[in-house]
Amino acid sequence: MLVSISSHAESSLQDRVEGLLAEMTLAEKIGQMTQAERQHATPEDVKKYYLGSILNGGGSVPGKNRRQDWVDMISGYQQAAQSTRLGIPILYGTDAVHGHSNVKDATIFPHNVAIGATRNPRLAHDIGVATALETAATGVHWTFAPTLCVARDDRWGRAYECFGEQPDLVSEFSGPFVKGLQGGGLNGNTIGQNRVIATAKHWVADGGTTYGTGDEGYAIDRGDTRLEFADLERLHIAPYLPALKADVGTVMVSYSSVNGTKMHEHKGLVNDTLKGDLGFSGFTISDWSALSEIPAETNRERVVRSVNAGLDMVMEPENWKEFISDLTDAVKAGEVPMSRIDEAVRRILMIKLRSGLFEHPVAPIALRADADMIIGNAQHRALARQAVRESVVLLKNEGGVLPIDKESRIFVAGSHANDIGLQSGGWTIEWQGKSGVETTGTSILEGIQDLAHRKVSYSADGTGAAGHDVAVVVIGEDPYAEGWGDYRPAPCEKCKPIGIGEDQRTVLDNVRASGVPMVVVLVSGRPLMIEEEISSWNSMVAAWLPGSEGAGVADVLLGDYAPTGKLPVTWPKKLSQIPINYGDKEYEPLFPYGFGMTY
Incomplete structure (x- = not known):
């Protein structure tokens, strides 16, 4: 050819x-x-x-x-x-x-x-x-x-x-x-x-x-x-x-x-x-x-x-x-x-x-x-930021919490909000990826801080949300690559759940207890099992694994860009439904393939 x-x-x-x-x-x-x-x-x-x-x-x-x-x-x-x-x-x-x-x-x-x-x-x-x-x-x-x-x-x-x-x-x-x-x-x-x-x-x-x-x-x-x-x-x-x-x-x-x-x-x-x-x-x-x-x-x-x-x-x-x-x-x-x-x-x-x-x-x-000057130049980072904001999928938005008013008192929680390694996933500097990789980029938290008109509060564990207008909770998967990322039921050495870990549930509980409207941002390489949790979230977006330019997520959250992303995969209700794909004879997902809301 x-x-x-x-x-x-x-x-x-x-x-x-x-x-x-x-x-x-x-x-x-x-x-x-x-x-x-x-x-x-x-x-x-x-x-x-x-x-x-x-x-x-x-x-x-x-x-x-x-x-x-x-x-x-x-x-x-x-x-x-x-x-x-x-x-x-x-x-x-x-x-x-x-x-x-x-x-x-x-x-x-x-x-x-x-x-x-x-x-x-x-x-x-x-x-x-x-x-x-x-x-x-x-x-x-x-x-x-x-x-x-x-x-x-x-x-x-x-x-x-x-x-x-x-x-x-x-x-x-x-x-x-x-x-x-x-x-x-x-x-x-x-x-x-x-x-x-x-x-x-x-x-x-x-x-x-x-x-x-x-x-x-x-x-x-x-x-x-x-x-x-x-x-x-x-x-x-x-x-x-x-x-x-x-x-x-x-x-x-x-x-x-x-x-x-x-x-x-x-x-x-x-x-x-x-x-x-x-x-x-x-x-x-x-x-x-x-x-x-x-x-x-x-x-x-x-x-x-x-x-x-x-x-x-x-x-x-x-x-x-x-x-x-x-x-x-x-x-x-x-x-x-x-x-x-x-x-x-x-x-x-x-x-x-x-x-x-x-x-x-x-x-x-x-x-x-x-x-x-070629490595990580401004033009390429701008392109990456565009890719991030176009990839964000809005899955829930009750009460019009999103987009967030830039004049709001914004509270951000979760370790994934302030860690380029976590938001980049596997195949990043190291084979499996890791938390805290040292490379140039912008975390989701930094993106929010840059766009907001008032000081943004942050707590990794979710404490201190009371008194704010809105809370953005950024949670998700730890980085992984081939082999180590396969789901295996516990107990096992390499268990990789397809859901929300106990430490992240604690973050959610801490924010939920404050009564502040909550936006959940999921950072993951695949749909996570969230059916039991999502009813208590006002809004929820899938941010996938955005890479080094986390500010693209903030662009959507704070309304500079309306979300346009559509699910490239079916989002199951529960683990027992997997594998589930569009066109299956029995198809009752939490969110169907191609779903995505906007403002």
């Missing part, structure tokens, strides 16, 4: 690929298929093993996590790669999934569930552009985004990475987001134009797995999706089509299974459907150490199965030497045909050439004297 360059240019690139391929040894080819993590591979390793790619895991950062630290690190890897016999540059990848959120002081955009609530694909495009600029400014070439999952079960801890529960909604954002990141396609100079290579993930149906018991209790992440192909195509493959049409450079394969077969060994869906039927011409990349989950007796067998299924590049963060050794032996033994190796390397080299990596091993923007 080479849609963005002329036939002459395409032919020229193909000649360059075939010329390189003809010169490459087996070791050089397998090196190109290998991706290692920065803490486990040095520039000297890149030079010795001809590594094709380096990535960083969530929370794995160079130096003091400043822009120049990233540029220096990536330049070191590139110098090593270019000193090899063929001088093929490395691709450096990162999880810039809601902005370049590994990097201190970068703009952190709302997570995808919030973007889905905006119903504004153009906004997603612009977020992609801003993310690409900040990512390129650190020298990074490639982001593992966008996530195109369709979240069919809120118990899944990655549900907030999805734009919503309906394939048509996810499809609306798929193409624009890719175009924002990459530009008009991989046009031969994508990196030179300070864009990045995008990744559609996780192929396929990671949001449709069946909830059931596993070795560590209740498991849904990396589980099994059980569907007939027609339903798989309708629900989970459809959102990839706009991304493929937009010329997405890479596709990351899911940890999960489809009808009992792990996707990383599913030749039918990776090689035959994605590459064959859908004409995907980029390269496939495995997820983090995902080959280890293929049920086989030896690592070599897992390697053989995955590569023969159509995996082109393999993300082996720590055990990459074992991958190289096992694949080399498998090829020599005839277990993986050389034609499969050549196809993988051909795809990888073509993306490197089509992105302009050979001409720009470090993006031009990263080398500019004013490059530090």
